[in-house]
Amino acid sequence: MTAPRWRLVLNGKSAGDDALRAAVAAMRARGITLDVRVTWEGGDAERYVAEAIQEGVDVIIAAGGDGTLSEVATTLAHREEAADALPSLGLVPMGTANDFATAAALPTQPLSAFELIQARPPHLVDLLRLDAHGTPHWAANLASGGFGTQVTIETHEGLKKLLGGLAYFITGISKLGRIEPISARIEGPEFSWEGAFIALGIGNGRQAGGGQALCPDARIDDGLLDLTIVPELSGEVAATFGTMLTEGKHAALDRVAIRAQLPRIEIEAPQPFVLNLDGEPVTSTRFHIECVPRRLRMHLPADCPMLGDS
The missing domain is CATH 3.40.50.10330 (Probable inorganic polyphosphate/atp-NAD kinase; domain 1)
Known part of the structure; x- marks a missing residue:
């Protein structure tokens, strides 16, 4: 043998x-x-x-x-x-x-x-494939934009080595007072949304940026992308962060998020912005993102929460 x-x-x-x-x-x-x-x-x-x-x-x-x-x-x-x-x-x-x-x-x-x-x-x-400027980019986990993406990009490598995932939290706290919403139109089959968002997650997987579970229900074998939009919060900021402190960040996200499951997503923005694909930043005003079903074979636990039969 x-x-x-x-x-x-x-x-x-x-x-x-x-x-x-x-x-x-x-x-x-x-x-x-x-x-x-x-x-x-x-x-x-x-x-x-x-x-x-x-x-x-x-x-x-x-x-x-x-x-x-x-x-x-x-x-x-x-x-x-x-x-x-x-x-x-x-x-x-x-x-x-x-x-x-x-x-x-x-x-x-x-x-x-x-x-x-x-x-x-x-x-x-499944895998996630993003096309911008005619160039394909792939990700196994998640594409994110807005607040979480800036935290990931701006967290210093030395801080990551010293503190691990806590480094993302520290960087995130430092940015809370300067969150700048991003305006965009986001569309998919039987779905359309337009407005300003502070965080965006498009998940094959569930979380990014050191534990931000933007797409908590995503599965990696269902042929769909999980979309989470956190719109500009305006007057709800205090209540939302109060919820985060008393009930946890997942409860706060559930309170404000817009969610959908789609096989493909189109994003168009008036100004260029960054989507982060598992550490790879891609900047554009237009993104086409799709789920590519059953593209690879991967070894995972029998009780993996992201499998459809788990």
Whole structure:
């Protein structure tokens, strides 16, 4: 029987992690052929994935945060092969916030993450594809705009390393007094909204920006995007943030959010604004976003909350 062949694509920021090194050694001792490739600059993940496919690797594992996951998933999604003809995808969460992994209930320890990949067959999952200026961009997790996006972009890398997900909260608090609404028209099948928003979430996954659950009901295998619009709050700001303090941020979001589930979404704005795709900022006045169903096979827990049969 041929030993399983795995390829670990590791974000260079985590290359010295002792727990990951020990987990790699443990899986090799169990008969897994596990090779490691470390990303250093743009294009590395694409090259490593192409190499792995050419060499007949069974599983490609992204080791890093949401950006690393999307970088590997994007490279697989660009391929002409169908999902069943591509290596399956695994994730070892090693980022600052690990939003996708948290929402999917993936193990946080490297060895447990490897054991999940070994034990669980892959599940077909959707991806999010965004087109702006004729250029396609892919994401495994979530596209966000407005307040949460600015928090993510403006949080200093040194603060992330020191405080982890708490860094996003500190940056967010510092911005509360200067939230600038974004005007836009947002449309989809049997859905239309126009106005000013302070936060926007378009979810294949559920959360971004260090725990902001903008799309709390999103599933990654239903062929739909979960849209959440938080409109300009005007006089409701005090009441909303009072709710946040007494009942929690999810209750505050539920109080003001406009939500829909759509296979595709069109956004048009009078001024350019930024959508953040798992760490990749894309600036435009027009966005076309769609769900690409069953594009990849991914190893997930049996009780993953984001699966339709969970």
